[in-house]
Amino acid sequence: MIEERLVLKKTAIEKINELAAALMEMGTLIAPVQEAVGANFKTIENPQEVSLDFYNTVLSPKFVFFPQTENFLSYQIAKPFTNAEPVELAITPVFLFGVRPCDTRSFAILDRHFEASSIVDPYWRKRRENATIFGYAFALDTPPDNADFYSMLGIHAADTEGSDIFMVRNDGELLLKSITSKGEQLLSELTLLQETSSDDENYYTEYLARGREYKTRTLCLEQETAAGKFEEIFYNNDFWGKTASACLSCGICTFVCPTCYCFDICDETMFKKGTRRRVWDSCMFTDFTLEASGHNPRTNVFQRLRQKVCHKYSYSPRKYDVISCVGCGRCVRSCPVNIDIYSIVSSALKI
Amino acid sequence: MIANNPYMPVLVEIADVINEVDTNDIKTFRLIFLNREDEAKFVYRPGQFAELSIYGKGESPIGIASSPTQQGYLEFTVQRAGSLVPGLVTGALHDLGAGARIGIRGPLGNSWPVEQLENKNIVVVGGGFAFTTLRSLINYMLDEKNRSRFGQITVIYGARSPGLLLYKEELTAWEKRGDINTVITVDKGNESWQGREGFVPSVCKEVAPSPDNAVAVICGPPIMIKFTLPVFFDLGFSRQNILTSLEMRMKCGIGKCGRCNVGSKYVCTDGPVFSLAELDDLPHDF
16 A cells, blocks of 8 residues: 555646646646547647646547557668667656546556566556656546446546546646655645645545545446456357447557557668567457468457457456456447447346 | 667577478578677577567567577577568568578577476477477487486477478487487378378377376477377377467567467467466467
8 A cells, every 4th residue: 555645735727837837847748638639648848738627538648658659679771780779768757647547547457567477568667667647536526428437447536546646626726635755745846836724635535535426337346257257258159249240340449448558569661761669559450360370360350359358357357466447438439339348348247 | 778678689690591391481590699698698498489580570489499408509490471471570581591690589488398397208299380399399308418307208290291391300310319209200202202101190199109107299280289189188198288389479479569368378478388278278269
């Protein structure tokens, strides 16, 4: 357990841009920005861009630690030998601002994967170590989006887990509470923040308590039951066939997912200059498992959708002791044919 | 600069290229580390693999065909892919000769469980191109320092034609040794073929290795595996005592990229070596 730190500060919402400017002086600020498609996390260049008026971002913030493209090596194709140089990982302190509780949970889930076993992914670790996370409670006075189901995964609307600093909105004010020592240190350095009263303290505490009662759609789901159920119905082709009948294999669900981490490593060259990089990939794509011999264990759409769902609700619990889904609802909102993983889990449990 | 970055290859030089088959699409590459420190770190066991890397093309996971008892070099037997997939890396590798430099990352994966195989009778069954890490295991067991630690060794190896048998000189040398029973077969011989003809499953039936204190290590094309397993079940081998090496598409080789995921396992780190009993616990998704 991380010791709960006691520093509580506040700022007026209309002065968010001043807080943003202060953070930009200390490092890189990544925060929600309104775009044509909706809100998304962006590296902030102008503090006025930062917006806390959003439900959740279209894309998950996983790219902050696991960029869509990560360059490993660069080289110049030459005769007789091509020499490659590692691409240096530029490290600056990162402030990741305004992350919803389901997304802060996703980082802890991905930690288990990228830091699992004896092999640690050095890129993930370095980026994680250099970031301070400002979690941001969901608004409790409006209903949750129909797609969300984070309550099913045991995540609360004002869940502080995974945040260094947790933010709660109180009308025109934003309360900021330190959760970790890193967050405490930062809050004490941000001198533009105001001190708080016992009323603020009470409001914050009550907000967290109300957050526990606030529910998205949910059903009673035990991790062990889910893991066992999906093992049991793995060969139920009738179920998987029906579930995947509309699936286009477009992969958008894995693209927007905060816990999907599959990647490809590939070389790209232009003229004589080349880069080896990792890029996001998706288990929904047919050639994902195409072997050199031509054999492909997942040629059917249903096999790939089954892989995605079972990976999250069965394989991950077995391997990392955690369901690798946070119920953020992004895959549900993004799916062009309205496939809903919550409904898949719910139907599976009824078999 | 990231120290000990598991994604960074180190350099090796191709010392020799051996054309293994008459179709010219399978070659063995003998590699020597350019840096002694890299060589000292590359401590491997039979059954492991490595990512071979050609800048501008990519990386391919290939089983290590040499045995750790062979000091000073590594060998990889590589088939040129390309009939069904682009085969960028293997194609480029096949076009390289002695003196060329490539990258290598590894060793990766688990291995044949050589400690568990000690004091057991070992039956090695291989088909076609899937003989490379079996050859590593055989040469490991035959090494003079190791031979006494293993019981009887029986090798049953088949290919479609005499020209497609790998490691022909080594096979001949094994046939002459008294401490290994080498049975070579081809599906169909030619005018000069003096040896046995027949499919691997039927030859296994004929040789009928005893299951007593024995472990079978079987690698080959799916069709060979399919018909060979029942022979071993009939002989009395248990599913715990039949080992194989699983094929699955891989990229990172270190359990991160998610590609070789089968059930709760990653073939690259939890495998590639599994017993049949272990495979029974996985969803049949490979």
